[in-house]
Amino acid sequence: MKLNKIHHIAIICSDYERSRDFYVNILGLEVLEETYREERNSYKLDLMVGGEYQVELFSFPESPERISYPEARGLRHLAFEVEDIEAVAAELNNHNVQVEPIRIDPVTGKKFSFFADPDGLPLELYEK
Incomplete structure (x- = not known):
């Protein structure tokens, strides 16, 4: 396959x-x-x-809510690749979207952070 x-x-x-x-x-x-x-x-x-x-x-x-936290089974999050995570996080904050503090992936050394859509779906920013 x-x-x-x-x-x-x-x-x-x-x-x-x-x-x-x-x-x-x-x-x-x-x-x-x-x-x-x-x-x-x-x-x-x-x-x-x-x-x-x-x-x-x-x-x-009338769609039912989906349990997202704690780590429930199913789709964990949707990740978007970005060039400059600080700039994207700042732009989201300007739109009153709360972005978690930027962290470093211990495996890849890349910067990442999470935020949520209007329904609380976890979304991730991952720097290229």
Whole structure:
């Protein structure tokens, strides 16, 4: 078996407009397509990260909360590679997004930090 790359990551949000604003206007992901599916009362927003990887943002009425902390099974976090972690963290802080203190990965020696989307989904910044 040969897997080429990650095709997309799907995220279900509780407040579509708030999450759309966060991923598009704060994180700067590019909108590829936005679809309203009337039969499901649901939006599907296709987003591009760095011109390559796709994130799908979904809304569903009354979706249940997912346990995230402590270390529950399932997707742990979504990590974004950045050139300058201090600059990105400062920009997020300017948008009132709290970013944890920057740490050093003991294995790679690279800088990383965590923050959360509007639903508390853990997101990571990882310096290239």
